[in-house]
Each structure stands twice: as structure tokens, then as C-alpha cells.
Amino acid sequence: MADNTLTRADMDTDTHIPNRLIASNRVEGTAVYNREGEKLGRIENFMVDKVSGQAEYAVMSFGGFLGIGDDHHPIPWEKLSYDTEQGGYVVDLDRDKLTNGPKYRAGEEPEFNRDYDQKVYDYYGVTYSW
Numbered sequence: 648m649a650d651n652t653l654t655r656a657d658m659d660t661d662t663h664i665p666n667r668l669i670a671s672n673r674v675e676g677t678a679v680y681n682r683e684g685e686k687l688g689r690i691e692n693f694m695v696d697k698v699s700g701q702a703e704y705a706v707m708s709f710g711g712f713l714g715i716g717d718d719h720h721p722i723p724w725e726k727l728s729y730d731t732e733q734g735g736y737v738v739d740l741d742r743d744k745l746t747n748g749p750k751y752r753a754g755e756e757p758e759f760n761r762d763y764d765q766k767v768y769d770y771y772g773v774t775y776s777w
Contacts, residue, residue, distance in 0.1 A: 678735035679707050679727070686735075687742060691719055694759055704767065705736070708753075709745070718750045721759075723773040740771075 677690045688709025693702050704721040722745075727736040749767045751757050768775040 674705075678733070679705075680730070680733050680735055680737050681741055682737060682739055684733070685742075687738070687740075687745060688717075688720075690736065691717075693724070694721065703759075703764070707745070717753060719753060719756075720745055720748055720750045721767050722748075723768055723771055725773050726771055 671693070674690055675692055679687050679689060681687055688707045691706045691708040693706060694704040695702050702724040705724055705727055707720045707722055708717040709720070722738065722740075726738050726740065728738075729735075730737045748770050749763075757763055765775050
């Protein structure tokens, strides 16, 4: 009988991702691309609802130089899809849409409340269901 057990080394390759779950520390720092393959930035962190456990936003950083002066852009999690070929997340957004969207400077985190959620979701055209 063949052994179909995957080792940790098998699971950590970029080409074979058998699990649907990923540790938060592996999401943070992951590149974000647009549909044309242009790197837009990276996932700085993500915001999780304390009660439901659902990810609400990926906070993407871009701009600045060498991580200094980056703006943080909350993007509804529904806008991201993981692309194994790219080894990162893909969004159907261009740089201008992101630049003009809701954002905040590092260390100046907004109050993530339902009014803010509504603003972010409306901007990106995602149905706000709360």
C-alpha cells in the first residue's frame, strides 16, 4: 500500500497547497497583485471579527520606500483570491482605485466600527451584510 501522507516539507512548497487554512503569520507579508500580474503591495495584517472569527479586511500596504511611509488600505476580504501560480493574493483593482480608497498611515489605525465598514465596503462595491 502506498503511503499518501504529506510531510510538512510537502505542504510548504509554493506549488502544492493541500490545506484550505493558513496560519496568520504566513498571510502577513504576502504579495498582492492585480489581474495583470503587477505587484501592488503586500498584506500588512488582517482584521478578524472577534465574535464570528471571520476575516473582514486584508490591510494592504503600499507606497512609501522600503516600508517607510506606507499607507495602509483595508480591502474587504471578499475582494482577494489566492493564486498559487503568483504565490500571492490577486485583486481585481488597479493602483488608482487603491490609491483613492480608504486608507490610514501606519500607527494611525481608524476605529473599525460599522460606519467605517460601510464606507470601505461601499467604496469597493462589496455588499455590506450587517
